[in-house]
Amino acid sequence: MVIFKNVVKYYENLKVLRDISFQINRGELVYITGPTGSGKTTLLKLIYLAEKPDQGEIIVGDFKVTNLKASQIPYLRRKIGVIFQDFKLIQNMTVFDNVAISLIIRKEKDIKNQVLEALKKVHLRHKADCYPKILSGGEQQRVVIARAIVSKPELILADEPTANLDPNTATAIMQLINEINLQGTTVIIATHYRELFRNTWRRIIRIDEGNLIEKAAQ
DSSP: OEEEEEEEEEETTEEEEEEEEEEEOTTOEEEEEOSTTSSHHHHHHHHTTSSOOSEEEEEETTEEGGGOOGGGHHHHHTTEEEEOTTOOOOTTSOHHHHHHHHHHHTTOSOHHHHHHHHHHHTTOGGGTTSOGGGSOHHHHHHHHHHHHHTTOOSEEEEESTTTTOOHHHHHHHHHHHHHHHHTTOEEEEEESOGGGTTTSOOEEEEEETTEEEEEEEO
16 A cells, blocks of 8 residues: 655755655554654655655555656545644634535535535534534544545545543544544554554554664554
């Protein structure tokens, strides 16, 4: 599903990722971990082409990302749902409209049913007409998850999905992400919280100062 081959990424003169190679299979749930600033978020951005690598090759599904033309990038992104750490919800739009926005842009049909189905999966259908500012942090993160899954993507990227959430809410969010994975969606979670993956027996990809230093299950 996702293949990195000798990927290098610079920011100005700083090498953020150093010769990174790994493969994530379709249907896996994999954790990418490492201290703050180690390159986890950059790695996710390379997958959905918010950033481009300076060296190496990246393959996502049927797309050779490193050679992708600008006109093809929207088609890649349709296959990917992103759960952002800082939510990135539009405050003057309702929950329904925040979830629907990608479908509206693509002029899809049957938008209402797709959005309500996604909100039902995250237990927020009753909040469809609310605005983000009145929601709790956990509820806002569930809106973000609904937005990520509404188009039924093949791959979910989650960047610190439990940051700034209390332990009980964090547990509920992780249960929801695991349920999405069990339905067949490939999931990549970037986090520096060891508690999220301890005793999960999921594969761990560790990054430290831009280097891939370990691949194992815990």
